[in-house]
Amino acid sequence: MPILGIPLFFEGESLRLSSPVGVSILGIGIRSRLATSCEGSWRPRLYCTASPREVAAANAAIDAHAADIRERRDPELRNARAGSALAGDGESGRRDLGGMLGWPPPHSDPFRSWLAHPRLVPYLNELCGEGYRMDHLPMVILQSKGSEGFKLHGGPVTSAGRFNPTLQYRCVGGQFFNSLLAMSVQLSPHAAGDGGFIVVRGSHKMNFGVPEAFMNGDDFQEHLYQPVTRPGDVVFFSEATVHGAQPWRAEHERRVALYRFAPATSCYGRTYSPQWPKEMLEGLTPSQRAVLEPPYAERLDRPVLVPGAEDPVVRSRNAKKRAFDKEVFGTDYF
Numbered sequence: 001m002p003i004l005g006i007p008l009f010f011e012g013e014s015l016r017l018s019s020p021v022g023v024s025i026l027g028i029g030i031r032s033r034l035a036t037s038c039e040g041s042w043r044p045r046l047y048c049t050a051s052p053r054e055v056a057a058a059n060a061a062i063d064a065h066a067a068d069i070r071e072r073r074d075p076e077l078r079n080a081r082a083g084s085a086l087a088g089d090g091e092s093g094r095r096d097l098g099g100m101l102g103w104p105p106p107h108s109d110p111f112r113s114w115l116a117h118p119r120l121v122p123y124l125n126e127l128c129g130e131g132y133r134m135d136h137l138p139m140v141i142l143q144s145k146g147s148e149g150f151k152l153h154g155g156p157v158t159s160a161g162r163f164n165p166t167l168q169y170r171c172v173g174g175q176f177f178n179s180l181l182a183m184s185v186q187l188s189p190h191a192a193g194d195g196g197f198i199v200v201r202g203s204h205k206m207n208f209g210v211p212e213a214f215m216n217g218d219d220f221q222e223h224l225y226q227p228v229t230r231p232g233d234v235v236f237f238s239e240a241t242v243h244g245a246q247p248w249r250a251e252h253e254r255r256v257a258l259y260r261f262a263p264a265t266s267c268y269g270r271t272y273s274p275q276w277p278k279e280m281l282e283g284l285t286p287s288q289r290a291v292l293e294p295p296y297a298e299r300l301d302r303p304v305l306v307p308g309a310e311d312p313v314v315r316s317r318n319a320k321k322r323a324f325d326k327e328v329f330g331t332d333y334f
């Protein structure tokens with residue numbers, strides 16, 4: 001189906017694992033190697049649910065930190081243009097919550113586990129490459145009935161049609177590259193028509209800027225795809241895919257935990273420098289800690305997660321070369 005002259009290359013696809021985790025990859029073509037390595041079969045939608053215990057623990061932790069939730073009510077904080085199709089009732093703003101990785105245990109546990117969850121590592125490795133790293137601080141998004149959505153954003157070209165260096169997607173020789181990958185853990189049900197996350201499928205390959213009326217959700221609404229999800233489903237989407245959110249229409253509160261990951265050598269956020277907040281680093285497993293490494297190449301002793309291995313693996317360079325560099329530069333790494 002053509003959209004603004006750009007073909008939509010594929011439908012949203014999801015993987016049904018033999019284990020109870022649903023994963024949907026939107027806006028990105030899928031390689032059969034991934035399907036094989038994850039013992040699954042590809043399906044057009046999500047069907048599986050993750051551990052209800054993890055979801056319940058995450059929701060309980062959010063409830064315990066409800067006082068820290070901030071609503072975007074100020075007109076300057078709004079995510080959608082007033083009066084547009086994505087604006088909602090015009091009063092209720094999206095509500096945001098951060099800091100989960102630094103919460104005292106057990107409240108941080110589920111949020112930390114999703115950094116390096118054995119079921120998610122194969123996808124993160126495939127979509128960002130080995131040595132994937134957490135780029136942004138994760139956040140919980142909450143929407144109550146009538147709450148505004150989020151105007152469409154992202155995409156590999158700006159609205160002016162220029163190359164957007166921070167949000168790119170490539171597939172070279174069958175290998176994915178996503179400069180920024182979003183992973184959204186669903187903490188509440190999203191039925192058809194409820195609203196929430198929307199994506200323009202195939203837009204990760206577009207070459208033209210998206211018109212303003214489309215970005216505001218007023219035109220071409222038939223091209224906005226809202227995935228139907230159950231609590232515990234995990235949705236991956238490239239930030240190079242045009243996406244946003246619809247106003248929330250259901251009676252129950254919408255909740256998702258949104259992470260952004262990047263390849264080992266790509267970077268958008270800056271909180272990693274000079275160091276992530278101290279409370280975030282205390283008590284992490286070695287695998288979770290590896291995901292918080294700053295951006296640098298794998299060959300410079302980067303700990304990488306390998307499915308099946310309990311601890312991160314470091315593939316060091318030749319010891320003589322490392323010693324030589326140290327002599328030349330006086331530092332461990334160039």
Ligand SMILES: O=C(O)CCC(=O)C(=O)O
Nearest residue numbers: 141150196197243244245
């Ligand atoms: O509400 C959503 O799921 C999408 C949010 C989003 O795209 C963002 O916060 O950048």
